Amino acid sequence: MNKTFSSLRKSLVLPLHVHIRTLQSFSKYNAQAASALQEERKKPTYQDDNEYADMDWDNLGFGLTPADYMYVMKCSKDGEFTKGELSRFGNIQLSPSAGVLNYGQAIYEGTKVYRKENGKLLLFRPDHNAVRMELGAERMLMPSPSVDQFVDAVKQTAFANKRWVPPSGKGSLYIRPLLMGSGPVLGLAPAPEYTFIVYASPVGNYFKEGTAALNLYVEEEYVRAAPGGAGGVKSITNYAPVLKALSRAKSRGFSDILYLDAVKKKYLEEASSCNVFVVKGRTISTPATNGTILEGITRKSVMEIASDQGYKVVEKAVHVDEVMDADEVFCTGTAVGVAPVGTITYQDKRIRYETGDESVCQKLRSVLVGIQTGTIEDTKGWVTCIN
DSSP states (O other): OHHHHHHHHHHHOOOHHHHHHHHHHHHHHHHHHHHHHHHHHHSOOOOOTTOOOSOOGGGOOSSOOOOSEEEEEEEOTTSOBOOOEEEESOOOOOOTTBHHHHHOOEEEOOEEEEEOTTSOEEEEOHHHHHHHHHHHHHHTTOOOOOHHHHHHHHHHHHHHTGGGSOOTTSOEEEEEEEEEEOSBOSSSSOOSOEEEEEEEEEEOOSSTTTTSOEEEEEESSOOSOOTTSSTTTTBGGGTGGGHHHHHHHHHTTOSEEEEEOTTTSOBEEEESSSEEEEEETTEEEEEOOSSSSOOOHHHHHHHHHHHHTTOEEEEEOOBHHHHHTOSEEEEEETTTEEEEEEEEEETTEEEEOOOSTTSHHHHHHHHHHHHHHTSSOOSSSOEEEOO
């Protein structure tokens, strides 16, 4: 028995270099297996067309409920964006000295995906968001994805997250493309690297009032933007400065704020996150985009629909007195859609406006929503089907 054990022991005692090669092979195999597993986990595993995420679709608000996947694309040193890819939604790493964190070098967009009654998914004018991002990037001295890259990224994000698109009539999937200076920088200068991210969240009505009329307050102390600034692009720097005035207005029971021009404080600009229209008879006026007002895509679409319906649509400087003498006022934006205004308060004077099913606002909204959701034929080429 001792002889047998001794022979077996000798057979197991191999030269050192054999053990090393064996361990190296084993380690290499483990690394490859781990890498393959990690890559497999990264790959999107799309859900069945008929499957929905576990959500209370009847009570969607406008809060963040992250969908499964996001799209990420980096800009190389030569200013060209590399091929992007989908990954699971999650946190990203940034240097404490990233341009976006220190100097606010970033812009974003917003668009929505709607589900038709037959299950088809529709995007509304994403190419216009792409062009607006290009213009904003130029103003903020950043490289930008091409229109094709932008639209492709939005489509991929929407399709990968299709189970998060609410049932027809229950809301939409909000898509947020974000372009930021992610590279480190200390002195005031453009970032050396840029990251383009697209993520998504299912949403309902933007305002807590839902589809009810809004109560707005004309702000006279704070301004949103000044001539020569970046008010005309979707820079992230435009939004934090409105929070103080907006919070104050909401604490007083108002839905949002109407801002006046920075020079004379007598001409209407826009609300915190949407454009404004004023109706008097058959004339619809809206403040002209002169560099301080964002040229909204919903704004542009509503103007075209109104013209088609025989209204006279005017872009001009809208004096606050005209607002107080209007028949109707309504707001437009990707997030808010087309929202009626019930009252406006200016210098302690509150004016009430026409609302309801027969209002101009509701007629325009019905057409716009019909096109977006596929219940009205799209004769303008505004919607893109992604599945």
